[in-house]
Amino acid sequence: xxxxxxxxxxxxxxxxxxxxxxxxxxxxxxxxxxxxxxxxxxxxxxxxxxxxxxxxxxxxxxxxxxxxxxxxxxxxxxxxxxxxxxxxxxxxxxxxxxxxxxxxxxxxxxxxxxxxxxxxxxxxxxxxxxxxxxxxxxxxxxxxxxxxxxxxxxxxxxxxxxxxxxxxxxxxxxxxxxxxxx
Amino acid sequence: xxxxxxxxxxxxxxxxxxxxxxxxxxxxxxxxxxxxxxxxxxxxxxxxxxxxxxxxxxxxxxxxxxxxxxxxxxxxxxxxxxxxxxxxxxxxxxxxxxxxxxxxxxxxxxxxxxxxxxxxxxxxxxxxxxxxxxxxxxxxxxxxxxxxxxxxxxxxxxxxxxxxxxxxxxxxxxxxxxxxxx
DNA sequence: CCGCTCATGTAACTGGTTACATGATTTA
DNA sequence: TAAATCATGTAACCAGTTACATGAGCGG
Numbered sequence: 001x002x003x004x005x006x007x008x009x010x011x012x013x014x015x016x017x018x019x020x021x022x023x024x025x026x027x028x029x030x031x032x033x034x035x036x037x038x039x040x041x042x043x044x045x046x047x048x049x050x051x052x053x054x055x056x057x058x059x060x061x062x063x064x065x066x067x068x069x070x071x072x073x074x075x076x077x078x079x080x081x082x083x084x085x086x087x088x089x090x091x092x093x094x095x096x097x098x099x100x101x102x103x104x105x106x107x108x109x110x111x112x113x114x115x116x117x118x119x120x121x122x123x124x125x126x127x128x129x130x131x132x133x134x135x136x137x138x139x140x141x142x143x144x145x146x147x148x149x150x151x152x153x154x155x156x157x158x159x160x161x162x163x164x165x166x167x168x169x170x171x172x173x174x175x176x177x178x179x180x181x182x
Numbered sequence: 183x184x185x186x187x188x189x190x191x192x193x194x195x196x197x198x199x200x201x202x203x204x205x206x207x208x209x210x211x212x213x214x215x216x217x218x219x220x221x222x223x224x225x226x227x228x229x230x231x232x233x234x235x236x237x238x239x240x241x242x243x244x245x246x247x248x249x250x251x252x253x254x255x256x257x258x259x260x261x262x263x264x265x266x267x268x269x270x271x272x273x274x275x276x277x278x279x280x281x282x283x284x285x286x287x288x289x290x291x292x293x294x295x296x297x298x299x300x301x302x303x304x305x306x307x308x309x310x311x312x313x314x315x316x317x318x319x320x321x322x323x324x325x326x327x328x329x330x331x332x333x334x335x336x337x338x339x340x341x342x343x344x345x346x347x348x349x350x351x352x353x354x355x356x357x358x359x360x361x362x363x364x
Numbered sequence: 365c366c367g368c369t370c371a372t373g374t375a376a377c378t379g380g381t382t383a384c385a386t387g388a389t390t391t392a
Numbered sequence: 393t394a395a396a397t398c399a400t401g402t403a404a405c406c407a408g409t410t411a412c413a414t415g416a417g418c419g420g
Contacts, residue, residue, distance in 0.1 A: 005379070006284060013291035024399050035279035044380050046401060068388045070399060084295055087288045091306040095288075096314030097217035098340055099281035102188060106269045106277075107339065109195035111332050113266055124273040132278030149357070150293050157289065157350045158280055164346035168339045175331070187407070206371050226408050228373060250416045252371060 007038055009086045011048050012075065015058055016083055017148075020072040023049045034139065034158075049073060057082055103165070107172070115176060122173045126166055133162045189220055191268045193230045194257065197240055198265055199330075202254040205231045216321065216340075231255060239264055285347070289354070297358060304355045308348055315344045 004012065014026050023045050030040030038044065052058045057079030060071040075083065098104070103125065110118050140155035186194065196208050205227050212222030220226065234240045239261030242253040257265065280286070285307065292300050322337035 006282075006287060007380075010287055013287075013294070016294055017291065022399070023401095028398090035276075037279075037282035039381060041381060041383090042399095042401065043382075043403085047379085068399070080294065083291065084299075087291055087295060087303065089299065089302045089306045091285075091288075091303060091310055093310060094217075095285045095307055096310040096344070097219075098343060099283040099286075100188075100219035101281040103273075103277045104281075104336065104339055105188060105192055105195075106273075108332060108336055109199065109265065109269055110335075111330070112195070112198055112262065113269060117266075117271065120271045121269065121273060124271045125277055128273055128275060128278040148293070150290060153292075153354055153357075154286065154290055156353060157286055157347075160346040160350040160353075161280060161343060162278070164342040165339075168342040171338060171342075172335055175335075189408075204371070205373095210370095221409060223409060223411090224371095224373065225375085225410075229407085250371075 004082070004086055007044065008048050008051060009083065010038075011045065012052060012057055012079060012083050012086075015052075015073055016075045016080060017150075020061065020074040022070050022072055024070075034136070052079070055082075107169075110172075119173070119176060122169050122176070126169050126173070129162055129166045129169070133159065133166065136162060186264070186268055189226065190230050190233060191265065192220075193227065194234060194239055194261060194265050194268075197234075197255050198257045198262060199332075202243065202256040204252050204254055206252075216318070234261070237264075289351075292354075301355070301358060304351050304358070308351050308355070311344055311348045311351070315341065315348065318344060 010030075011026055014029055015021060018025065018029070023042075027040045027042065027045050030036055030038055030045075049058070053060060053073070056076060058073045059076050060073050062069060062071050064070075106121075110121065113121065136155055136158045140152065140159060143152040143155050146152065192212075193208055196211055197203060200207065200211070205224075209222045209224065209227050212218055212220055212227075231240070235242060235255070238258055240255045241258050242255050244251060244253050288303075292303065295303065318337055318340045322334065322341060325334040325337050328334065
């Protein structure tokens with residue numbers, strides 16, 4: 001099977017970590033994620049399952065509950081192998097690249113605004129990030145108790161990165177004040 | 183004109199910040215960006231210019247150099263207005279969302295690897311991030327001198343976020359050692 | 365005159381989105 | 393019994409990608 005897309009690999013990983021589960025279940029997980037970068041739409045998920053099954057990376061066991069059919073998928077040995085090699089090591093160079101960030105893109109053109117509006121933008125953005133930080137910190141405390149360490153790890157990552165973004169915006173704000181002789 | 187895509191807005195912003203320039207020039211800028219999330223392919227750029235022109239956000243002045251034609255675009259008043267409202271304020275809620283990050287996605291499924299390979303992965307990833315950090319720090323020192331403050335600002339952002347990611351991975355590494363009674 | 369850069373495009377493809385459509389099971 | 397949830401899919405669309413194709417101007 002050729003290279004996985006990010007979505008394909010993500011689905012494969014979820015099937016691995018969840019154990020046998022239906023596409024619908026994966027859909028729910030993706031939708032309930034705190035910041036879902038994928039829509040988790042049926043139109044994306046089901047074709048991914050078909051591709052993974054076609055490549056022999058997952059296998060379905062159809063189980064009927066009354067008249068209602070549901071296909072629970074699990075990773076095959078080859079699927080786990082592919083998942084592992086997708087993760088790495090080796091880690092690809094692009095791992096160092098900054099993730100594409102809509103906030104960053106906007107800051108890049110902040111010069112198009114009046115200084116007053118630049119200030120308003122930064123104030124707004126910091127407030128949003130700070131509230132997000134609180135959410136994710138709450139989340140993190142709860143996840144600490146669970147046995148699987150990786151959801152907690154994810155939350156820690158979110159905290160680190162969100163703090164960094166706040167610090168960055170605050171720094172820009174300070175630079176603004178300084179430049180205008182405050 | 184309806185909502186801009188990120189690429190459309192980015193192109194509009196570049197036209198604004200560069201002054202009159204050809205699609206080709208924008209293409210070069212995108213390709214030379216330290217971590218280009220867009221391919222900067224003609225197949226993307228030229229249609230974007232068409233859409234922006236169609237919406238009256240940019241205007242072209244055809245200038246001939248001998249037999250060779252080139253169309254230099256600049257933002258219109260309406261284009262600048264749209265760019266400003268695209269940037270904000272108000273800042274949309276999703277600005278707090280973590281940007282989609284391939285490294286994060288991989289870490290999420292790190293549990294699929296043996297602990298030894300987890301360690302190798304983290305070691306690899308940290309090395310890559312550290313070398314990236316050096317690059318961006320060098321970059322930053324150079325940009326500090328330039329008059330336009332925003333490229334420098336971008337570099338500062340890159341430093342903050344990259345440092346945060348390193349700290350995060352180091353934390354995971356430490357947790358690994360601790361868990362295994364090192 | 366060869367190759368590089370400037371410059372402009374087109375065509376086929378692809379992965380993911382939105383919106384639609386259906387029906388069984390569970391719960392209030 | 394009505395509404396929510398579980399469960400599976402399809403069809404039209406869309407933005408961006410890869411690869412192709414062309415040609416002028418310029419430096420060695």
